[in-house]
Amino acid sequence: MKKIPLYLLSLCSAASAAPYYLTTPPGGGLTPADWQPTWRLQGLYAVGVKHMPDTWGFRSGLELYSNADSGIRHEFGLNAAPQWGDGHHHRHGYRSSQDVFHLPLTAGYTLNIGLGDGILLFLSGKAGWAVGHYKEKAPSYRESGSYNGFTFSAGGGLKFQCSERLYVQAGYEFGRTYTNTRHNDTWGQHIISAGIDWRF
Numbered sequence: 051m052k053k054i055p056l057y058l059l060s061l062c063s064a065a066s067a068a069p070y071y072l073t074t075p076p077g078g079g080l081t082p083a084d085w086q087p088t089w090r091l092q093g094l095y096a097v098g099v100k101h102m103p104d105t106w107g108f109r110s111g112l113e114l115y116s117n118a119d120s121g122i123r124h125e126f127g128l129n130a131a132p133q134w135g136d137g138h139h140h141r142h143g144y145r146s147s148q149d150v151f152h153l154p155l156t157a158g159y160t161l162n163i164g165l166g167d168g169i170l171l172f173l174s175g176k177a178g179w180a181v182g183h184y185k186e187k188a189p190s191y192r193e194s195g196s197y198n199g200f201t202f203s204a205g206g207g208l209k210f211q212c213s214e215r216l217y218v219q220a221g222y223e224f225g226r227t228y229t230n231t232r233h234n235d236t237w238g239q240h241i242i243s244a245g246i247d248w249r250f
Contacts, residue, residue, distance in 0.1 A: 092245030103137030
């Protein structure tokens, strides 16, 4: 039993004689090289081209930023942009009215370029698949149905950094959708957007 205190005393002496090193603190903070998830919410107004009526709606998406503290920031995202619209156009000599629900589901890339003082110039492109429903009525016929088809858009705009996590943005893009309606319409849109990005 007398040997136990002597053994503990020898351990304490050895520990006090050995140099002490601070352990490396555990990681957890995001570095500039990490991907940073961001939620996006935008309001949309789109001016239709050809047989596409003007539409309004919103876009919601999940974006991933890289190099969030550098002058060049790469961004990849998945977006859904439901839109509703109605209008009139001429087809086969008749003036028809049209109601549309339009839902593009896209994946995209955005290049963000820092301009200084929390301002970013962004250039973006998106591509994916659109689904929707339309109703068209004219004196000589009525038509309704669902549609789907390839869709893409390209554009740009400005982002303003309001805080460490919040960005406000406004932009313009041109979009096109190739539908499988009875007339195989190709719909174009001039899209104006404004909204926020919230970084997690």
